[in-house]
Amino acid sequence: EIVLTQSPGTLSLSPGERATLSCRASQSVDSRFLAWYQQKPGQAPRLLIYAESSRATGVPDRFSGSGSWTDFTLTISRLQPEDCAVYYCQQYGTSPFTFGPGTKVDIK
């Protein structure tokens, strides 16, 4: 099983700042099969990024994904108050299709 580790656990930033979220895999992941999701309290997860760097429909361009092999990054270029949420990475190339534990983003 591919284990995903996310850091930091919590990120507290001010509006307009840049957020950098890390996702590290225990073994190499084909970048075609790496996704990021956003989950706000009481809501279902929302797909943000798939295939490592492709934005899902309707996702603002301040969200971007990058990385390869075992290290992947979600960047939120200019934080907005509505970006307060937990962000999960997922690899879906090798079953079981595991999720990371999540990074909570707080807006100061």
Place this chain on the structure above:
Amino acid sequence: QVQLVESGGGVVQPGSSLRISCVGSGFSFRSYAFHWVRQAPGKGLEWVAVISSGGNDEYYADAVEGRFSVSRDNSKNTLYLQMSSLSPEDTAVYSCARGMSSVIPDALEIWGQGTLVIVS
């Protein structure tokens, strides 16, 4: 609109079985692979299972392999998760999610709100 609605959750005793369902609408149900994902109270997302668009391929998380079975009825636009030998560790909100395409290795694009299963 595109929608997934789960049902069938509830409170069950350890060792028992339960089947939950997910009905899709607003899209061609038979054209997509579907996943089950669960989230224990206050915890993160845990992938559970996936079934291909035609129902002939299935994969499971290690924690549920041999106890859970995913199936679908494309004529009814319905996805199922049959759960057996339930334990308190299976307590979670169970959500269905639609893949982006018919193939299994794909991101989870559309999510339902989930149905709560409590094993106690």
